[in-house]
Amino acid sequence: MSEIQRFFETQQDAIVANWIHRMDIAFHQLYDLELLHARGLKFTHLIADVHTPVERHRDYSMYLRWCEVMFQRNIPIDHIMASASFYREAFLETISEFDIERAELMRIIACVTSRIDDLAMNIYTYFWNHARGKIEQQDKMIEDMHADKLNLIGKMASSMAHEIRNPLTTINGFVTLIRKALPDSGLETVKKYLDIIDTEFHNIEQQIKGFLSFSRKPIAEELYTSANLNELLEKTLMLVNPLLLNENIELMLKREEGIRALIQEAPVMQVFSNLLNNAIDALREQKDERRILVHIFSEGDYTYVKITNNGPEIPHHIQQHLFDPFVTSKSDGTGLGLAICKQIVERNGGSIAFESNKEETSFIVRFNKLMES
Numbered sequence: 338m339s340e341i342q343r344f345f346e347t348q349q350d351a352i353v354a355n356w357i358h359r360m361d362i363a364f365h366q367l368y369d370l371e372l373l374h375a376r377g378l379k380f381t382h383l384i385a386d387v388h389t390p391v392e393r394h395r396d397y398s399m400y401l402r403w404c405e406v407m408f409q410r411n412i413p414i415d416h417i418m419a420s421a422s423f424y425r426e427a428f429l430e431t432i433s434e435f436d437i438e439r440a441e442l443m444r445i446i447a448c449v450t451s452r453i454d455d456l457a458m459n460i461y462t463y464f465w466n467h468a469r470g471k472i473e474q475q476d477k478m479i480e481d482m483h484a485d486k487l488n489l490i491g492k493m494a495s496s497m498a499h500e501i502r503n504p505l506t507t508i509n510g511f512v513t514l515i516r517k518a519l520p521d522s523g524l525e526t527v528k529k530y531l532d533i534i535d536t537e538f539h540n541i542e543q544q545i546k547g548f549l550s551f552s553r554k555p556i557a558e559e560l561y562t563s564a565n566l567n568e569l570l571e572k573t574l575m576l577v578n579p580l581l582l583n584e585n586i587e588l589m590l591k592r593e594e595g596i597r598a599l600i601q602e603a604p605v606m607q608v609f610s611n612l613l614n615n616a617i618d619a620l621r622e623q624k625d626e627r628r629i630l631v632h633i634f635s636e637g638d639y640t641y642v643k644i645t646n647n648g649p650e651i652p653h654h655i656q657q658h659l660f661d662p663f664v665t666s667k668s669d670g671t672g673l674g675l676a677i678c679k680q681i682v683e684r685n686g687g688s689i690a691f692e693s694n695k696e697e698t699s700f701i702v703r704f705n706k707l708m709e710s
Contacts, residue, residue: 348432387449505542563597601684615700645699650698659675682702686704
């Protein structure tokens with residue numbers, strides 16, 4: 338009989354009793370002591386047979402069932418780590434009083450502690466793999482629910498957009514007829530009003546395209562072109578300039594010349610328009626000086642459009658979900674504007690992010706850069 342076998346045959350009860358005592362102190366009345374005793378003896382058999390690989394031991398399948406039961410019962414992993422540590426301490430305390438030569442003592446300690454570590458690693462690995470599987474399954478469920486939600490939004494947006502587009506097309510047709518029917522003298526009188534109708538019609542058209550971007554249906558006239566972002570921003574600023582004047586907002590434009598991006602011009606203009614209008618809305622709460630800074634610049638392979646306002650901070654409770662549909666801090670907002678912006682930007686190979694604090698809020702749109710020839 339080897340010294341290891343002799344030690345465990347004579348000392349297994351002492352080791353298990355010591356281990357249970359430590360478990361009871363640490364986790365008083367949380368675990369059944371009789372069940373711990375039975376499992377402690379089985380675990381000791383696994384430890385004692387150091388010459389049999391853990392995976393080949395006759396009790397290994399039972400050990401895996403314990404792992405499964407503990408995982409299903411949500412036993413905290415720190416309890417399991419503590420249990421392994423308590424067993425090691427119980428073993429070391431017991432063997433320190435065992436009559437054996439020093440060299441053999443050190444060999445037994447090395448073999449047994451290695452065996453304890455192997456079994457502990459088995460259960461940690463089991464917990465990690467199954468916890469990861471559970472997390473992945475939950476993530477998949479969340480993704481599916483999000484996809485279903487976006488699909489429903491797409492159907493609603495498509496239906497609503499078409500319902501709006503039909504009467505708008507009729508209005509636009511009658512505006513065209515009015516232009517043709519009026520004599521030159523009469524047309525001069527109402528021309529500026531008809532031009533305003535045309536401009537607003539164009540703005541609503543862009544909003545409709547934004548709604549349709551949630552739909553799976555392809556949107557017409559969305560060709561990718563090499564666009565000068567400075568020129569695109571200037572066109573957008575012309576549309577929002579009346580609002581800036583009306584709200585007494587100072588606009589500062591800081592730009593780097595000679596940068597282009599391969600994008601869909603009309604939808605990206607809608608993104609810039611939405612971000613500028615959001616900045617204007619935010620500044621309505623600002624009593625003091627109102628400022629918007631539009632900064633166009635490039636770094637490395639990317640070009641950036643950063644729109645900053647000195648309005649209030651975006652509420653913390655919505656920041657994490659700011660680009661999700663129906664998330665808004667406005668009492669009269671739909672919560673679709675930023676979600677549409679994100680979808681348009683990503684469809685154009687870009688990204689959109691924000692920074693917000695008590696002093697200012699910035700939205701940063703990034704695209705791949707094309708250098709002007």
